[in-house]
Amino acid sequence: MFNLLLMINWYDKLVASLPNGKLFSWRAVFDAIPSILEKLPTTLILTLGGSIFGLVLALLFAIVKLNRVKILYPIQAFFVSFLRGTPILVQLMLTYYGIPLLLKALNQKMGTDFNINAIPASVFAITAFAFNEAAYTSETIRAAIQSVNSGEIEAAKSLGMTTAQVYRRVIIPNAAVVATPTLVNTLIGLTKGTSLAFNAGIVEMFAQAQILGGSDYRYFERFISVAIIYWGVSIIIEQVGRLIEKKMEIASPDHIVKDQAVEGGVR
Numbered sequence: 001m002f003n004l005l006l007m008i009n010w011y012d013k014l015v016a017s018l019p020n021g022k023l024f025s026w027r028a029v030f031d032a033i034p035s036i037l038e039k040l041p042t043t044l045i046l047t048l049g050g051s052i053f054g055l056v057l058a059l060l061f062a063i064v065k066l067n068r069v070k071i072l073y074p075i076q077a078f079f080v081s082f083l084r085g086t087p088i089l090v091q092l093m094l095t096y097y098g099i100p101l102l103l104k105a106l107n108q109k110m111g112t113d114f115n116i117n118a119i120p121a122s123v124f125a126i127t128a129f130a131f132n133e134a135a136y137t138s139e140t141i142r143a144a145i146q147s148v149n150s151g152e153i154e155a156a157k158s159l160g161m162t163t164a165q166v167y168r169r170v171i172i173p174n175a176a177v178v179a180t181p182t183l184v185n186t187l188i189g190l191t192k193g194t195s196l197a198f199n200a201g202i203v204e205m206f207a208q209a210q211i212l213g214g215s216d217y218r219y220f221e222r223f224i225s226v227a228i229i230y231w232g233v234s235i236i237i238e239q240v241g242r243l244i245e246k247k248m249e250i251a252s253p254d255h256i257v258k259d260q261a262v263e264g265g266v267r
Contacts, residue, residue, distance in 0.1 A: 011034070014030070015027055015030050015031050018030060024220070024221070028218040029221045029222075029224050029228075032209065032212050032221065032225040032226075033225050033228070033229065035208060035212060036208050036212070036222075036225055036226050037229065038208070040233075042122075042204045043191070043194050043204045043233075045122065045126075046122060046125055046126060046129065046197055046204065047129075047187070047190055047191045047194055049122075049129075049130070050125075050129030050190055051133060051186075051187050053126060054130035054131070054132070054137060054190075055133070055134075055183075057131065057133075057138075058134040058135075058137035058138040059141055059172075061076050061079075061080060061134055061135075061138035061141075062139075062142040062145060063145075064076045065077075065138070065142055066142060066146070079131070080138060083131055083134070083135035084136065088129075088132045089196050089199060091128045091131065091132055092124070092125060092128040092129075092199060092200060095127050095128040095131075096121070096124045096125075096199075096200045099119075099124055099127070100119075103119075104116065121197075121202050122197075125194075125200050125202055129193065129194065132193075133186065133190055136186065137183065140179050140182045140186070141175065143179075144175035144178040145171055147174075147175070148171050148175055149174070152174070156169065176248065177248050177249075180244060180248060181241070181245060184237065184238065184240075187241075188237050188238065191230070191233055191234065191237065192230055192234070205226050206226055209225060210222070212225075
């Protein structure tokens with residue numbers, strides 16, 4: 001606790017030493033960062049919720065498309081086409097206003113008692129982000145699944161594995177190696193896309209920057225503050241993604257590497 005207080009005092013002294021001009025103020029830029037960081041958990045919840053739910057949907061969409069599942073395939077194609085062809089802000093508004101209308105209709109027709117006002121706005125936002133994420137990520141996952149060596153799949157089937165076991169033990173682990181770099185980039189994009197959640201009444205980092213800007217009309221400085229934070233979060237996600245990629249790399253056995261080196265030398 002004492003160390004935390006020292007860090008706060010150190011930062012306050014740093015901010016106080018920065019120039020505070022009338023046209024542009026560096027002090028206003030760095031003074032806003034702690035307040036904006038208070039809303040970082042909200043942004044991360046939206047990002048993680050949308051990415052996890054979206055990844056599950058994307059995998060289902062990809063499997064349905066690859067296997068041309070009857071009835072489900074046309075529905076999947078319609079959803080993906082709609083989600084990829086409309087702005088995410090429009091999808092957010094459709095979710096924000098559409099889900100309450102659907103619940104009201106269910107209450108009237110089915111006699112249910114859903115409390116619409118008790119549903120947090122973050123649920124609507126996560127739903128919209130997840131479906132939008134799934135529409136784009138499903139193509140990445142489909143391509144990754146198709147890149148898996150068919151020989152490995154046939155070998156797994158010859159061992160008596162069911163289709164579910166083949167996906168769980170062979171296809172998904174191999175496809176994950178191929179899809180991870182693209183999925184990390186998509187996650188960074190989703191993190192930045194959560195700034196639209198303020199349209200649904202959610203006070204995340206971007207909304208907090210707007211509120212601070214409205215208090216003293218230093219909008220430009222506050223937006224620089226939030227840009228720095230988004231940039232820092234994106235760099236962290238990128239570095240974590242690289243670590244995951246390294247962990248998932250399949251190293252060639254030493255004898256294979258030596259044999260390839262010998263063959264290369266002979267040639």
